[in-house]
Amino acid sequence: MVWCGYRSQRRGSRHRLAALMLMLGSVAGPAFASPALDRAREYIEADNLPVAETLLARHLETSPEDRPGRLLYGQVLAWQGNYSAALAQFDRLLAEQPEDVDALLARGQALLWSGQPERALAPLEKAETLAPDYALVSTVVTQAREALNPTQPMPAAPSQTPGRRVHELEASWRHERLDGGYADWQTQRIDYASSRAGAPTWYAAALREQRYDAWDTGIEAGAVFPLDERWSLQPEIGIASSPTFLPEHYLDLAIQRVLPRGVVSNASLRRTQYEASHVDRLALGLERYWGVWRAAYTLNVSDVEGAGRPVGHDLGLDYYYSGPSSVGLRASLGREEEAVPGGDVVTTDVHSLSLRGRHWLTPQWAMSWELGHLSQGRLYDRRGIQLGIRHAF
Secondary structure (H helix, E strand, C coil): CCCCCCCCCCCCCCHHHHHHHHHHHCCCCCCHHHHHHHHHHHHHCCCCHHHHHHHHHHHHHHCCCCCCHHHHHHHHHHHHHHHHHHHHHHHHHHHCCCCCCHHHHCCCCCCHHHHHHHHEEEEEEHHHHHCCCCCCHHHHHHHHHHCCCCCCCCCCCCCCCCCCCEEEEEEEEEEEEECCCCCCCCEEEEEEEEEEECCCEEEEEEEEECCCCCCEEEEEEEEEEEECCCEEEEEEEEEEEEECCCEEEEEEEEEEEEEEECCEEEEEEEEEEEEEEEEEEEEEEEEECCEEEEEEEEEEEEEECEEEEEEEEEEEEEECCCCCCEEEEEEEEEEEECCCCCCCCCEEEEEEEEEEEEEEECCCCCEEEEEEEEEEEEEEEEEEEEEEEECCC
16 A cells, blocks of 8 residues: 555545554554554544644654654645655654654655655665665655656645645533623524635634523624735624624724744734724734643723723633643733613723633544633623534534
8 A cells, every 4th residue: 555646546535545554554563652643643534634733743842752753743744735844854853863764755755745756766765775675665766766757747745735624513502690680691603614724714603692681693704814824814794683782793804923933913903883883993912832832912902982992901821632622711801892782882891711621522523611700890790601512524
């Protein structure tokens, strides 16, 4: 079996074939018996390479000497067309063990897939000398030699695209208890997202909320457009049908830039239109990723028609475990606008604290949850719980 066929061989279960090769071939053995690597294989089997990449990157931060993990990480990068990053992983392995046949093979394949058959031959021929009976090495050496002939098609990786598009659908329910004589609130949502690494992400939601003994319904939709490796643009819109307390509509435009050392900066402008007034908001944020942690801060400056300019602060801290699963803390303080029955908008002091998480039971199914408390000035205190189930396909 070969996991580096020609373009005509790339359809169907190419990633499952590649994962099977990894399990039975070059990276098999006792050293491969790692929960993190086993988890990554599950996502490779599910054709979700971006998540497998993230999981392996975090695993190597805590276990940098795991050679099978680094080899698999480089192969996942190469399958997604990120050849320079993949070659860096293979070069590190070969610097430590220059006669590692599997690393030589992987390096040669990455060079071959990137259209450099002349450079691929050196590591491949060395691997063939070290392991003359290794059938996969012999096959790839033959492909590299054939690729030097301009009349032959260039061998391609199992996927020259950044993984398949992943769709996610979540149904959630939220219940909040208020003091001050107010009736309980509840929210029902269905969220959908479609993403692929390096390509636009699309998302939408339908929601139904009950507040002040009234029901409102609305829809939201948005997208994230990568402009290049560092910049992305995110427009979003929301519309409510005959709203009592939800805004009639809102428009939001955000821009994000990836900075060195795991820092991400973002800024957004939002116009929210209520029946009796509107709110303009500028949000400026910073995020920092390190290891299995993420920290975030956002400054919100609003201009409420006829009600001043409240300023708010949002903070977040997340811990990631078992790949994409996470648990996080959210806090906010400052002043914030709040819609009340009749379409009026008031500003109050706000303090909130919540604990939330998303736990992936399998690569396809996850549970989400949140527990929180919010004090809306002298209006009321809210205590809420949210539960959801998410399906990736």
